[in-house]
Amino acid sequence: MSAGLVIVGASHAGIALAAELRAADFRPAITLISDETAEPYHRPHLSKECLEADVPPGLLKPAAFYAEKAMVRLGAGVVAIHSSRRRIEMTGGKMLDYETLILATGARARTLPAGLPGAELALTLRNLDDLQRLRARLASARRLVIIGGGLIGLEMAAAARTKGISVDVVECADRLMSRSLSPELAALVRERHAAAGITFHIGSKVRSVTEERVELEDGAVILADLVVASVGNQPRSELAEAAVLACDDGIIVEFDCATSLPGIFAIADCARWPEPGLARGVRHESIAPLSGRRSWLRSD
Amino acid sequence: MTESVAGAWRVWECILCGWVYDEAEGDPDGNLPPGTRWEDVPADWLCPECGAKKADFDMRQVA
Numbered sequence A: 001m002s003a004g005l006v007i008v009g010a011s012h013a014g015i016a017l018a019a020e021l022r023a024a025d026f027r028p029a030i031t032l033i034s035d036e037t038a039e040p041y042h043r044p045h046l047s048k049e050c051l052e053a054d055v056p057p058g059l060l061k062p063a064a065f066y067a068e069k070a071m072v073r074l075g076a077g078v079v080a081i082h083s084s085r086r087r088i089e090m091t092g093g094k095m096l097d098y099e100t101l102i103l104a105t106g107a108r109a110r111t112l113p114a115g116l117p118g119a120e121l122a123l124t125l126r127n128l129d130d131l132q133r134l135r136a137r138l139a140s141a142r143r144l145v146i147i148g149g150g151l152i153g154l155e156m157a158a159a160a161r162t163k164g165i166s167v168d169v170v171e172c173a174d175r176l177m178s179r180s181l182s183p184e185l186a187a188l189v190r191e192r193h194a195a196a197g198i199t200f201h202i203g204s205k206v207r208s209v210t211e212e213r214v215e216l217e218d219g220a221v222i223l224a225d226l227v228v229a230s231v232g233n234q235p236r237s238e239l240a241e242a243a244v245l246a247c248d249d250g251i252i253v254e255f256d257c258a259t260s261l262p263g264i265f266a267i268a269d270c271a272r273w274p275e276p277g278l279a280r281g282v283r284h285e286s287i288a289p290l291s292g293r294r295s296w297l298r299s300d
Numbered sequence B: 001m002t003e004s005v006a007g008a009w010r011v012w013e014c015i016l017c018g019w020v021y022d023e024a025e026g027d028p029d030g031n032l033p034p035g036t037r038w039e040d041v042p043a044d045w046l047c048p049e050c051g052a053k054k055a056d057f058d059m060r061q062v063a
Helices: A012-023 A043-047 A128-138 A151-162 A183-195 A238-242
Strands: A005-008 A030-034 A071-075 A078-082 A087-090 A095-097 A100-103 A107-109 A143-147 A166-171 A199-202 A206-209 A213-216 A221-223 A226-229 A233-235 A264-266 A271-275 A278-282 B011-014 B020-022 B057-059
Touching: A005 A012, A012 A030, A043 A128, A043 A151, A078 A238, A128 A226, A143 A151, A143 A221, A151 A166, A151 A183, A166 A213, A183 A199
Parallel strands: A005 A030, A005 A100, A030 A071, A100 A264, A143 A166, A143 A226, A166 A199
Antiparallel strands: A078 A087, A087 A095, A107 A233, A206 A213, A213 A221, A271 A278, B011 B020, B011 B057
16 A cells, blocks of 8 residues: 555544645545544534433544545554554554554543552443443443543533433542633532532542442442543553653644654644643643644645 | 525634634535535534534624
């Protein structure tokens, strides 16, 4: 297969980049590789209407889009980057050459600390497989405990509440949504959720999880037949680390998303972007400032 | 299809993420050709940036 642009990860950032490049008349081959087999979908829907109404997530692009734009989609995991040969290795041993490699591998849901008793019992939500698992459990659940009072935890809480399930939310900080909302707005959100019948345990840490209950560090016990952890995410940077790209809680990139190796770029959730004034930069799903910086891509 | 609205192209903005829908440009990647009036955008169309539904958009003041 001829070398061209290869994008690892067919979620929002990878698809958006491919679409922008074609819109800018970028003509070389574009290959999108994903270990998810479903049509690329809007991930934010998973914790909203997909849970509440059991509908599938909306598609990022119409199904015909990829063929129309001459994009090849491969359903495979990528197991190694052979950067000196500009080649990636996929599951099953198949190789693919690239001229430019874009890592858009995203993030995975953070799980509860391994040392926490019962940590493995808590489900997480990040992809369609997680959604199906969670839906199946919600169908028979009576009492749900959500660990983590951030945006996604609260969306799941609201969705579960509409199904008549008893919902408790445990948050270790002194208020909800401390990373995304002001105290005033967070208080309003809490009021709305409380009015819907959701019980909050603020400033509380979990001591243990079992099949029947969650115990808090202050000794309180919450009965639960389903526990979901919504405690942030972690970059999927193992592939880059194995290829000896510089990483520090994300693949370290420059302002143009270049990694420490030539021909390899990283965008969005898996990348750590420089931010003046912040020693470690930032990691954010919406950082893919490529549309205005195409000089690094050959358009021949 | 509803009857087209006469007049200048209008611009709409997603109130969740700020993505802009310009009727003159449409959303070709989302099967909406340039010149698609907002009234003709189907209800199940989604914001290409954040996945919000058509109902989550708002009219933006055009200079």
